[in-house]
Amino acid sequence: MKGRADRISTVHLGQYTRETANEIAGALEEAGIVWWYKEPGWLSVVWEFGVRLFVDRRRLPEAKAIAARITAEREARRQAGERGEPGGPPGPSLDA
Numbered sequence: 532m533k534g535r536a537d538r539i540s541t542v543h544l545g546q547y548t549r550e551t552a553n554e555i556a557g558a559l560e561e562a563g564i565v566w567w568y569k570e571p572g573w574l575s576v577v578w579e580f581g582v583r584l585f586v587d588r589r590r591l592p593e594a595k596a597i598a599a600r601i602t603a604e605r606e607a608r609r610q611a612g613e614r615g616e617p618g619g620p621p622g623p624s625l626d627a
Contacts, residue, residue: 539565541585544594551605552582558597564590 544566547555552568559566565587571579586594 540588541565541567542588542591544584544586544591545598546579546581546583547598547602548581551602552584554601554605555584555598558601559584559586559594562590562593562597564594564597566594 544555556566556568567585569583569585571581584598
């Protein structure tokens with residue numbers, strides 16, 4: 532006879548672009564945090580952006596820290612790319 536699995540209640544972590552949500556999801560998995568996502572439906576995509584992530588309620592503080600770190604890292608990379616600094620995403624070519 533197998534043991535009974537723990538019930539997991541999930542709570543809303545946040546709403547992110549698909550790219551950011553993918554990075555956060557990977558980090559949540561590495562940390563062993565149960566998560567799931569919900570994309571907007573075919574109609575709500577008109578007024579709703581991105582992907583909503585949900586995580587195990589008991590691990591919410593840890594998940595929030597992971598999401599904040601990844602969001603900050605992505606924003607720093609974006610800003611570095613806008614300034615043309617090494618390590619940022621490629622920007623438009625200035626050679627014309």
